Amino acid sequence: MKLIFEKSISGRGQDIFPACDVPEVLPKVELRKTTAHLPEISENEMGRHYTALAKRAHGVNDGFYPLGSCTMKHNPRINEKMASLPGFVNLHPLQPAHTVKGANELISGLEAALCEITGMDAVTFQPAAGAHGEFTGLLLIKAYHQDRGDFERNEIIVPDSAHGTNPASATMAGFKTIEIKSNENGMVDLESLKEKLGPHTAGLMLTNPNTVGLFDENIMEITRLVHEAGGLCYYDGANLNAVMGIVRPADIGFDVIHMNLHKTFSTPHGGGGPGSGPCGCKEFLKPFIPGLTCKDGKEYTRAEKSIGNMTGFYGNFLVMVKAYTYILTLGAEGIPAASSNAVLNANYMQEKLKDIYPVAFDTTCMHEFVLCLQDIYKDTHVSALDVAKALLDYGIHPPTMYFPLIVHEALMIEPTETETKETMDEAITAFREIYDLLRKEPEAVQACPQTTPVLRLDEVKAAREPVLKYKFD
């Protein structure tokens, strides 16, 4: 398909701006000599271009999207409608506080709800995404230790099953990442943890349920050990959809958490963002919270030892509107019901697939589970990637591939609570048909997909000879 630049014809365009009603004046400085090659295109042609692009994309509304760790649940329409209200969209972030009482009331309401769901005492909405929330939480931990005069705590312990953002965030926060092994059950190895804990431990970052979808049975012991060593416990909330109303991170010993509003709280992911990664913490970390907040409708204040700001203003406000709308809709009963059904759906699919695709850890899972295709690959040379690509021909978005790193040839499946039994049954059938094919005719699976707008792409070429923008003649 052509790029929009290839559809551009000099002299075409759209009439958006009126004639100037004051004398035309440009600053008396050296001005731009080059012309920006932006497209010159009619509204009709532009609309068709983007519609064609949309047809070459796959969202939750196009079909099943069991992308593990990403919680691709349904994005309710009411969320979008509320986030497009002029009373939210047209607010300048620097309007006087008394003119944005509704917006700040919404932020406070969302904070209260998230505190109740996580057990935390305060939430900052400064972070714009999950990784940004991790970074924020780690800075709170850093500020806390330094405020006590303890500058020795420069290590963050991270399990080998952790999301890649965890160690990357630790680096950004100036910590050294100390990796600990998972045990044979996919959980934190207590001995390995004890070995690594010490006077340099600033904290532990943990996802629970972890990235293989298992709830760590030793969680109370783990957080106790970290606290005894003088460290704090950070909860990576990427998997919060498994435990809402069932387990509260603060109750099991966590001090800091980030949440992904674009996962757990149903706001759409927009093809990569915007998200929102609010960071919650316990009372003793409140003095370090970033950003300005307005609780009384009159003035903005900053925490006394605030770490500063993570974004220019108050974070991704319209995403907060969507999450608040979602929480109001579900309420006290609906929130745990969502998590319960997410866990049910995952276990249903796991049970229906594990006889042919071995599960990495064969036990009751939470909201997701991980298949291990290592043996299949050894037998047939059909990889997890091949199976994923074969699913594309069924109109199913593949699971997360090759993650977590502790499972070889991994496929991580997260159906979410908003899928029907029929949708999952269809996917199970697809998985089983692919399995039959890979046993009979492995090359056929390796040649998938066949029905997509493009076939498998040469990623090596893309990285070796990078072309990152269109080259104009």
Added chain:
Amino acid sequence: MGTFIPNTKEEQLKMLNEIGYKDFDDLFKHIPAEAKVKGKLNLPEGKSEIEVDRIVSGLAAKNTVFRSIFRGAGAYNHYVPSAVDAIANKEEFLTAYTPYQAEISQGILQSIFEYQTMIAELTDMDIANASLYDGASAAAEACAMFKDRKHSTIYVSEAVDERIRTVINTYSFGRNTEVKIVPKKNGVTDKAELEKMLAEDPASACFLMQYPNYYGIIEDADELCKITHDNDAKFIMYVNPISMGVLKTPGEIGADACIGEGQPLGLGLEFGGPYLGFLAANQKFMRQIPGRLIGETVDSKGDRGFVLTLQAREQHIRREKASSNICSNEALCALKAGIYMSTIGPKGLKQVATLCSSKAHYMADELAKAGLERSHDGEFFNEFATKCADADKLLAALEAKGILGGLKLECGCILWCCTELNTREDIDEVIATVKEVF
């Protein structure tokens, strides 16, 4: 209660039984009892869509939407063409995740590739990334690009918006990097000070300036660039994207990296977010760029296609050695910016920049005639500061008329902003109010 769970209670029970569980309690029996929530969450009961609509619309109605806005300072009230939201709200774009599966994500990948091209064109730089969170965090990420073992100090002009500087400081607290402020003089970076500070510091990594700066003034970027490069540091420009329609570009000036707040490119004011951090750079720094990059390649038939590329920089591959931890970005906002730039085209870009500049100059002249002299000399684009004997009084009088006046600065001055949405009539109304008040 409201729910988005499709399966009925009966279906759920059947499924539970089918896979060997009596009920939900049985499904969760492996979670230690002491870890479980006792009782119900203390939240209101769930609600129907109509009830939710009423509550949230009620909150929106409590806010004041000004009919006329003369406040910028980092968030700009530009016109959003109708096509922008109509297209960006297509569900295939809205409800997709990051395009990990390229074969079914060509639409998103191509739209971002087009966006990267447009940002590179807008700023005249070699390459651009797929987006960062907002302008301020993009500034912090750009500074980190140029830190290495020998070069670690970040220099930032005092004439850069304090909000941006605060984010840079916060990120630097994380990376244990020193940030030094280059003082301003008469509203612009003090060149002599910059020269002196950089010359004295062999560990300087980069210098960041804002263009136009926080006070709206177009600084002598050529000279600042020269001083920075002469002292072996990298030059970063934080630019207003609309100003690129007329101002000399970072590419023409020789900047190493250019970042900015993309909100003016088709995003609403939105009470501060979601906005769009854009980042463009010289080709040399391709592998230091944080965040996603989309690259062109071919498929197994030889047809053109697009993929996420140079991922060896990123967190999911490099983990603790990644150039940044960024994962989710602002893809949908980048899509909107791409649609915006396609809508207005090269002529529209120049036109909107000219409108903004012209209206701001008209307003500055009229305010001066009414007694509000400019606080600084120096050429400006669409923002400028004026002195004001009693800013609070004037701003309150404007507010009473549904006008959001400029932003009161610490010095008691007012920072005004005009865009294409401010008509001559609107400006004259502000002038009339000034005359009434003083």
